[in-house]
């Protein structure tokens with residue numbers, strides 16, 4: 001995933017969103033979304049005069065509280081809604097927003113194949129909090145032409161026929177999750193479903209038949225089992241994967257999107273499973289255990305990359321693992337030659353360069369490999385499991401990971417973290 005959105009610091013937000021309920025009308029030929037979203041939120045420890053949200057390029061048509069119109073302002077992708085009176089500390093209320101827009105990113109319309117899907121920036125289709133440390137539950141309804149299939153985060157509820165002939169598809173995400181892992185995909189999909197233990201695995205694509213989909217995603221169950229074992233946390237609910245027109249790969253809550261081109265590549269060469277494993281790994285590292293701020297983004301991306309290599313080692317053997325390690329090392333050495341190597345923890349993540357991404361994604365994974373070497377498999381995996389279990393459903397910073405690994409190792413790892421996580425030292 002890739003975000004360059006500046007975020008409100010947790011300390012200045014002043015409120016906690018508890019629940020979003022949104023209904024979206026999606027006009028694929030026009031590339032337009034029209035929505036109504038109700039946010040239930042609670043004021044923190046001080047009275048709250050206004051609600052400050054990310055709202056991308058959306059045009060806000062109205063804001064109401066208990067049926068009364070509220071004043072609002074929009075600037076620089078943010079929406080400020082003045083409450084009818086300051087919400088007292090600890091109290092809850094609801095605000096309903098009506099809006100529309102033709103977002104330039106975050107909501108992708110592939111009109112040539114009658115498809116629409118989200119790409120990370122949830123505030124481009126629903127005014128919300130983009131910051132990763134804000135978790136809330138979600139009810140989502142999508143209104144679409146009747147011939148389309150749709151998949152989204154959360155548990156599917158029965159859909160209903162609208163008077164105008166369209167269909168309203170509905171979902172309920174009952175576990176509070178960060179907003180950036182909300183999303184959906186809709187199109188004239190072919191669909192395959194497989195049972196895997198207590199979970200059902202759903203696959204969607206426009207271009208692939210159900211047997212092809214089963215072939216592309218054949219390793220999914222094994223990936224989920226492997227990561228669940230390493231995390232010490234079972235996978236909950238259904239897992240859905242869709243091949244969409246264009247994307248780099250995207251993890252959402254219980255739903256991952258990859259491109260049709262990637263699906264084709266896996267059909268041609270069934271060993272090309274890295275991207276699929278990366279997105280599946282995010283179901284634990286990224287979605288359930290989430291970096292508290294993008295400065296600690298390596299806790300999402302370095303982990304997903306490292307866990308991908310660990311799964312490849314399990315599924316395809318040592319050489320596949322070592323190949324990834326060599327790849328990371330080469331990338332980090334190249335950064336050092338250019339003088340663009342940096343500490344894994346960033347002072348901010350507002351305008352990351354391609355090299356900054358390499359630090360987070362590739363160096364992050366390499367550092368986990370080096371820590372595994374330093375501690376040995378038994379201690380490393382025990383520590384990683386304890387870290388994942390302790391922070392399930394929570395936001396984390398690098399110190400949380402250090403603490404869990406030190407507890408497993410029974411010693412301070414300060415020199416290792418100083419060198420590799422907070423500093424730019426060490427022989428790669």
Ligand SMILES: [Zn+2]
Nearest residue numbers: 001278301304
């Ligand atoms: Zn990722």
